[in-house]
Amino acid sequence: MAKLNENYSKLPATYLFTEIGRRVAKFKSENSSADIIRLGIGDVTQPIPQVCIDAMHAAVDEMSRAETFHGYGPEQGYDFLIDAIIRSNYAGLGIERDEIFVSDGSKCDCGNIQEIFSTDSKIAITDPVYPVYLDSNVMAGRTGDLQSDGHFAGVTYLPCTAENNFAPELPKSRVDMIYLCCPNNPTGTTLSKSELQKWVNYARENESIILFDSAYAAYITEAGVPKSIYEIDGALDCAIEFRSFSKTAGFTGIRCGYTVIPKTVCGRDRDGNLKPFNPLWNRRHTTKFNGTSYITQKGAAAIYTPEGQSQVKSLVGYYMENARIIREGLQKAGLEVYGGINAPYIWLKTPNQMKSWDFFNKLLTEVKIVGTPGAGFGACGEGYFRLTAFGDRQNTLRAMERIQNDLRF
Amino acid sequence: MAKLNENYSKLPATYLFTEIGRRVAKFKSENSSADIIRLGIGDVTQPIPQVCIDAMHAAVDEMSRAETFHGYGPEQGYDFLIDAIIRSNYAGLGIERDEIFVSDGSKCDCGNIQEIFSTDSKIAITDPVYPVYLDSNVMAGRTGDLQSDGHFAGVTYLPCTAENNFAPELPKSRVDMIYLCCPNNPTGTTLSKSELQKWVNYARENESIILFDSAYAAYITEAGVPKSIYEIDGALDCAIEFRSFSKTAGFTGIRCGYTVIPKTVCGRDRDGNLKPFNPLWNRRHTTKFNGTSYITQKGAAAIYTPEGQSQVKSLVGYYMENARIIREGLQKAGLEVYGGINAPYIWLKTPNQMKSWDFFNKLLTEVKIVGTPGAGFGACGEGYFRLTAFGDRQNTLRAMERIQNDLRF
Incomplete structure (x- = not known):
């Protein structure tokens, strides 16, 4: 009888981004009019360089x-x-x-x-x-x-x-x-x-x-x-x-x-x-x-x-301006933040030592923002949370407004 | 000390198509004016469908x-x-x-x-x-x-x-x-x-x-x-x-x-x-x-x-007409052939029980045609030789003329 590679069974059944997708879909189905801003998955949103x-x-x-x-x-x-x-x-x-x-x-x-x-x-x-x-x-x-x-x-x-x-x-x-x-x-x-x-x-x-x-x-x-x-x-x-x-x-x-x-x-x-x-x-x-x-x-x-290098620089610059907005926005909201200077990721310490999945739920339900729980990247990511700079400018600015004005912790 | 995956060392050092490339390059360097027709590697040559x-x-x-x-x-x-x-x-x-x-x-x-x-x-x-x-x-x-x-x-x-x-x-x-x-x-x-x-x-x-x-x-x-x-x-x-x-x-x-x-x-x-x-x-x-x-x-x-299906049919038809030309051309030359009816490959028995690499050399040097020795696909491929129908029409026709007129066996 053909046998399966047993090592696969050691892996946890749910993949991080699948679980995020499931929770967001559930929230969306219960709150159909919710205006959700996604700063979770590390995917780009802007057109590729014209070259x-x-x-x-x-x-x-x-x-x-x-x-x-x-x-x-x-x-x-x-x-x-x-x-x-x-x-x-x-x-x-x-x-x-x-x-x-x-x-x-x-x-x-x-x-x-x-x-x-x-x-x-x-x-x-x-x-x-x-x-x-x-x-x-x-x-x-x-x-x-x-x-x-x-x-x-x-x-x-x-x-x-x-x-x-x-x-x-x-x-x-x-x-x-x-x-x-x-x-x-x-x-x-x-x-x-x-x-x-x-x-x-x-x-x-x-x-x-x-x-x-x-x-x-x-x-x-x-x-x-x-x-x-x-x-x-x-x-x-x-x-x-x-x-x-x-x-x-x-x-x-x-x-x-x-x-x-x-x-x-x-x-x-x-x-x-x-x-x-x-x-x-x-x-x-x-x-x-x-x-x-x-x-x-x-x-x-x-x-x-040369033209390509200049276009790439401008594309990266766009996202890094988002990173600056997020980093400074979170700091203004009183959060402890890391990264976002040499990378498009901002890593924040959850307030009041919240579990990272609890903070995920809080962010989704209170201000309709999707991020990524740090625990999804390893045990030492517990108590942290990732936001990405890959959104568009408008949504990034709106997300920071919501966090500063409407998130209570 | 980091260790290599030892299993890789079980594989023969030279890959089939690398060896073919080496022999063709050597022949070409010694016969710079040779007009070589390639019916060896199974790669297509015609533009993809317009759709x-x-x-x-x-x-x-x-x-x-x-x-x-x-x-x-x-x-x-x-x-x-x-x-x-x-x-x-x-x-x-x-x-x-x-x-x-x-x-x-x-x-x-x-x-x-x-x-x-x-x-x-x-x-x-x-x-x-x-x-x-x-x-x-x-x-x-x-x-x-x-x-x-x-x-x-x-x-x-x-x-x-x-x-x-x-x-x-x-x-x-x-x-x-x-x-x-x-x-x-x-x-x-x-x-x-x-x-x-x-x-x-x-x-x-x-x-x-x-x-x-x-x-x-x-x-x-x-x-x-x-x-x-x-x-x-x-x-x-x-x-x-x-x-x-x-x-x-x-x-x-x-x-x-x-x-x-x-x-x-x-x-x-x-x-x-x-x-x-x-x-x-x-x-x-x-x-x-x-x-x-x-x-x-x-x-x-x-x-x-529907348009795509018709274009694919015509593309496949082009190669299968090549296959017919090769199959019938080889038969006319007195060779024993298989395939070429439901596949773009023609598999021929080498004449006089020649080794397949010997036949490769003969075909290359006598009529300047590159094919693939059957032994390269496994021990039971010894004594066979593969030609592909993926060339263009002109070259396929010229190759068959050469085999019928100039190949002696």
Whole structure:
């Protein structure tokens, strides 16, 4: 008899955003006239840059003529896109063409990367964090069962709270894979160059690999905050980086991201020999993936023109102005807030130590605003709440008015 | 120290199409004026249907305005596409909306599906066959090492040769997962309704799951040949089906496919309880995938309009006329050929029992035609050779002239 992958049964039945959707739908059905403002899910709302629109129209037209038609492309992505990425994001950082793998999005890459590690690898994740890192490892059998404290057995959790300024401490016992998300989803905070250096040093000393998700790098506004892990000395030996066009250029519905794996990042084989991870990812990418849409890649490459860079800057600027409005609005309302300076996420401490799902209900019922309970991102997210800057200006302003005028706590 | 997934090292170093590319490049460098005709890789060459072009232009425009912008879509695909798929391909077959999962291509789905099965599942694959089924299971550790006969230990191979009319026999000892590719890549042959019934009966008696890849269903021209496994009695209990827009509508560079998992397809959990695979795939799809590009899905849905169906028919007809030209051309040249009637692949027996790589070299050097050695698809493909009907008409005709006039054997 065919057997199911039992590891899936370890995962909690309800997914965070499904549960949010269920509660909002219920509220809506009982309050049909309620004017709900959604600042919950981290999805963009503004049109993508005009350069991308133009490039995609041109690419669609190429598909309509045999002379310019594009069939299967290289699974790793077209050189026109890879070269533009290197030129714009990795100049002088020592990244080569065959170290970049274009994909249909960072979520896929973050979820799939664990496949090239041995099943008995020990993982560390920050808490709270984007759930894909953990869930994909649960599915692959790298964890034990879910414990009553909300943690999976066998996983090293690295708490990130206001108490440690959202800078995780090094793990007490060594780990093989370390997921760092910076700028962080959900806390909206970043790690300084010296904090990251501490992690790179740890990884090199312990032969660990850092899986660095910088999907929100475009939102860094302060000078000195690293956008790439490869700005840190020694990272070329121990770090894999994930980047995305989703938030940079509004590509959540168009799907494009990429993974950087320097050929100098190595692991041990069973005989103890050091071997690079890059050829394994290349093998995975060519065997289980068939390249990103040509049209999408043409659209993505367009952001690296001078005009594209200026349009991206303006798009990111729009959302970051929302972030400022939310941050200052919440502060005026008397709430304690974090993030929102180098990231489109604002992380607030719930008032009066409310549970984060209770605060969700309060916000929804009292001021008709949908946010995301911190507990949904991990046990250490309890007592926190996430709002996103991805709404439109009007709704963002209205949401802050409601919180300042009508929310009682 | 971080450890690599050792299973990857079991895979042969060179991938079939990489090796073909290497040999062609070498020949080209030594014979720079050679006029090479490529009938090797199974990639389309003709423009996609105009309805898709129009729909994708409209979708790109939607992305340029906030009011019509689309961010994250449902990971499972938009209902407009799912409903069109059901209406056109599964009417009366009992498939429901939540049993269809749209993806960025069948290769990904065929490669990923094994994740929802337990690691100790026994797999059966036809030989020769599309390499992704086997390779993805090797990577996941469901096989032993590669043996000297070209087979992996622990895998049940089902030979498909001219001797058994390319209809595999049932396995002698029971298996959990059975990969069937029909119409078959590379042999271009199909299985009759009664042959498929035999497999469904086997699967139900043995609680096995059939993984049915019908990416080439649109190329079936003969009446009575099933396009879907769900045309077979009992298949709703034991079969998962993969379909693709790649060959149907020329989407190899645009990326869209889908997987059908009826909720009645079950496996055993560790306590022996029957549980459906559908929620596991849904969990995988929502955790490690973020939906197919909205633009792509709009393009795909367009083929289900009456105009779209007529354009697809004409596109498929173009390639199938190539298939006829190749089949009859090879027969005239005195070769023994199979396939090419319900599939865009022509599978020929090499003359004088030549090794398939030797025939590759002969064809390349004597008549400058690139094809694919049968041995690249499995040990039982030795002594066979694949040509594809995806070239343009002119080149297909010229290739047959060369084979008839200039190839000596």
